[in-house]
Amino acid sequence: MPKETFNNLSKDKKQKIFIAAVQEFSTRRFSEVSINQIVKTAGIPRGSFYQYFNDKEDIFLYVFTEILKEKQEILHSTEDVNPDADVFEVLMQTIRASYQWSRAKPEYSQISLLMEIDNSEFIIRLRTASANELRKMVERDKQRGLIKPEIDPDLVVEMIYSFIIKEYFWIGLGEDMFLKRINDIIKIIKEGIACV
Amino acid sequence: MPKETFNNLSKDKKQKIFIAAVQEFSTRRFSEVSINQIVKTAGIPRGSFYQYFNDKEDIFLYVFTEILKEKQEILHSTEDVNPDADVFEVLMQTIRASYQWSRAKPEYSQISLLMEIDNSEFIIRLRTASANELRKMVERDKQRGLIKPEIDPDLVVEMIYSFIIKEYFWIGLGEDMFLKRINDIIKIIKEGIACV
DNA sequence: ATGTCATATGACACACTTGTCATTTCGTTG
DNA sequence: CAACGAAATGACAAGTGTGTCATATGACAT
Numbered sequence A, B: 001m002p003k004e005t006f007n008n009l010s011k012d013k014k015q016k017i018f019i020a021a022v023q024e025f026s027t028r029r030f031s032e033v034s035i036n037q038i039v040k041t042a043g044i045p046r047g048s049f050y051q052y053f054n055d056k057e058d059i060f061l062y063v064f065t066e067i068l069k070e071k072q073e074i075l076h077s078t079e080d081v082n083p084d085a086d087v088f089e090v091l092m093q094t095i096r097a098s099y100q101w102s103r104a105k106p107e108y109s110q111i112s113l114l115m116e117i118d119n120s121e122f123i124i125r126l127r128t129a130s131a132n133e134l135r136k137m138v139e140r141d142k143q144r145g146l147i148k149p150e151i152d153p154d155l156v157v158e159m160i161y162s163f164i165i166k167e168y169f170w171i172g173l174g175e176d177m178f179l180k181r182i183n184d185i186i187k188i189i190k191e192g193i194a195c196v
Numbered sequence C: 001a002t003g004t005c006a007t008a009t010g011a012c013a014c015a016c017t018t019g020t021c022a023t024t025t026c027g028t029t030g
Numbered sequence D: 001c002a003a004c005g006a007a008a009t010g011a012c013a014a015g016t017g018t019g020t021c022a023t024a025t026g027a028c029a030t
Helices: A011-025 A035-042 A046-052 A056-077 A087-104 A106-116 A121-126 A131-143 A153-173 A175-191 B011-025 B035-042 B046-052 B056-077 B087-104 B106-116 B121-126 B131-143 B153-173 B175-191
Strands: none
Touching (some): A035 A046, A056 A087, A056 A106, A056 A121, A087 A106, A087 A131, A087 A153, A106 A153, A153 B175, B011 B035, B011 B056, B011 B106, B035 B046, B056 B121, B087 B106, B087 B131, B087 B153, B087 B175, B106 B153, B131 B153
């Protein structure tokens, strides 16, 4: 995380650096990001950067946690979820909120997206199991008798997770199309595609 | 594709370069691959490389088509598929064969895998719609009344494709586990997870 | 043996990277 | 005002990488 010197900076300067970093991390994958580029767009001398951060990982960690903080604020503010809702309903609601966020801060969501398809040592270590909450929901619904007993919750979570992530690449489609696609996917996972 | 000079090389030397390239492309993503590294492991001088290939894309294209050729030979040799089989059955069979191939040539399949998660301009252009055949099968089964009429074949193909690809990262599990997981996934897509 | 021509070769020019460090600048405090 | 210390700065060393090119080599034809 940033050195003390960074925290002592003016809000303006901090913001300038943050924005430059976001721009870089949202267009290049981690291994391709150049600190040179960041300092150039931030308009600070190269030496200063190393006064503020140790290295690329350091600034990424900063940007990442900053974004996560913001996202969680937004997601939790919309938390008027019906406690009896099943996993499918909750999922749909979360994605809807998450979509709004992506629309409001496209660069931020682009960073998350790039992270998903990155397999640098460092990024892999970072990728948290945000899937955990989802798994718990699946397990709960299984006990409520809403989901077939032979289903492996981990597998379901993985499927949902991997597909929804991929779906975000389609975000350009526009809200209606995007949400319809997600809806269709969830329906397939719920009911299958074969005729009964 | 390779220059004439490369084709004139001895089989041995060609092989040596091919192997070095495979090694490099199977451990680093495209943008990170270094020609320096390739020539070093192949034991040829840097200048020679440029006598044989134009650049990184050039040699990748060569390696890629070479591997594809080999894979298709294997996949087609196992083509004793029942013409009445539904898409689920065919899928399972193809994956089984494909798994064998991955086991036999782990570096090759690693390259395919890396391609899937690569978003370099060049690689994206290359990624063929091998999904086409699958889509046709889904459409056929829809007309045969095996698949619900409201299902969008493209979406199904995408789902299958993205799950299965991701699943290949689990290939270390061993054949039984791997095939069981694939089987479970296909079953979910077919029948869903919700209780009826 | 001489000439020709395709190929082999590694030094070279250039462009990029990262992290360091001696120096300068500046604000605060005595 | 002086002096101290923290922060700013850009030149620097050392490491990547790419693609080119003049020259060396060697096989074959005359």
